[in-house]
Amino acid sequence: xxxxxxxxxxxxxxxxxxxxxxxxxxxxxxxxxxxxxxxxxxxxxxxxxxxxxxxxxxxxxxxxxxxxxxxxxxxxxxxx
Amino acid sequence: xxxxxxxxxxxxxxxxxxxxxxxxxxxxxxxxxxxxxxxxxxxxxxxxxxxxxxxxxxxxxxxxxxxxxxxxxxxxxxxxxxxxxxxxxxxxxxxxxxxxxxxxxxxxxxxxxxxxxxxxxxxxxxxxxxxxxxxxxxxxxxxxxxxxxxxxxxxxxxxxxxxxxxxxxxxxxxxxxxxxxxxxxxxxxxxxxxx
Numbered sequence: 656x657x658x659x660x661x662x663x664x665x666x667x668x669x670x671x672x673x674x675x676x677x678x679x680x681x682x683x684x685x686x687x688x689x690x691x692x693x694x695x696x697x698x699x700x701x702x703x704x705x706x707x708x709x710x711x712x713x714x715x716x717x718x719x720x721x722x723x724x725x726x727x728x729x730x731x732x733x734x735x
Numbered sequence: 736x737x738x739x740x741x742x743x744x745x746x747x748x749x750x751x752x753x754x755x756x757x758x759x760x761x762x763x764x765x766x767x768x769x770x771x772x773x774x775x776x777x778x779x780x781x782x783x784x785x786x787x788x789x790x791x792x793x794x795x796x797x798x799x800x801x802x803x804x805x806x807x808x809x810x811x812x813x814x815x816x817x818x819x820x821x822x823x824x825x826x827x828x829x830x831x832x833x834x835x836x837x838x839x840x841x842x843x844x845x846x847x848x849x850x851x852x853x854x855x856x857x858x859x860x861x862x863x864x865x866x867x868x869x870x871x872x873x874x875x876x877x878x879x880x881x882x883x884x885x886x887x888x889x890x891x892x893x894x895x896x897x898x899x900x901x902x903x904x905x906x907x908x909x910x911x912x913x914x915x916x917x918x919x920x921x922x923x924x925x926x927x928x929x930x
Contacts, residue, residue, distance in 0.1 A: 668839050672915065673908075676886065678893055702856040703843040708887065710860050711918075714868035715888050719770040723784050727766055727791045731759045 659686045666690075667697045675704060758798045762791065765808050772812060772889040775872050776819055776881060786822075790815035806895065813899045816881060842919035849927040862926050871921035879914030882907055887915075 657665045667690050673679050674687045691698050766787070774783040793814050801810050846859045875883060885896040897904040
């Protein structure tokens with residue numbers, strides 16, 4: 656594992672996914688933000704990953720058929 | 736010792752019926768969100784619909800084991816992923832753990848290389864098609880895909896995904912990492928051709 660002090664771009668690449676997942680601790684997040692504010696190479700790739708996440712989520716959305724919803728409701732325990 | 740009179744018994748039954756109805760209504764209100772995740776845990780709409788019905792039937796039967804105030808969507812998905820794994824997935828080979836040489840910036844670099852004049856981040860994503868996302872997701876091995884779908888589509892935290900799948904959080908992180916790499920590789924191959 657690298658550190659921001661040794662090789663900031665390599666460290667940024669390592670933490671980019673947990674950073675986007677909001678799973679970094681406060682100090683790691685601050686280091687990543689500081690590096691991203693200074694490095695256009697990593698910032699470009701960070702923005703791409705952010706867009707990609709949104710794109711994947713939107714592309715994957717497939718709504719449930721209304722008939723399925725009715726079938727699920729029919730599985731409820733009947734009221735006596 | 737408390738005495739159970741017909742009156743207290745009637746009140747208990749009425750309270751239980753009310754709690755059950757509330758549970759069922761809450762669970763049904765989350766069905767759209769649960770389905771969005773379920774749809775990509777399996778290969779087809781039909782399989783997702785069957786899985787939803789099995790999961791909801793089981794949830795309605797075991798509603799008493801849900802602790803009110805905890806995450807109902809995660810509880811429903813735990814039932815659903817368990818059912819999905821029970822459907823013969825255990826027989827499947829565990830995906831290989833051979834090292835993935837490509838770094839995390841791999842997809843961006845591949846797409847940028849293929850059209851260097853147009854490297855604006857949003858435009859680069861636009862080179863991917865919606866259909867390619869769906870087929871790339873289905874190409875990710877099951878164990879990795881479960882985690883990618885829960886976190887990236889279901890928006891669950893690592894801790895929730897670990898609880899839903901009953902695996903350690905470190906396993907969530909490594910599967911997520913590898914699953915996303917496979918997804919990116921598939922997307923790159925579809926967008927600019929296999930290397």
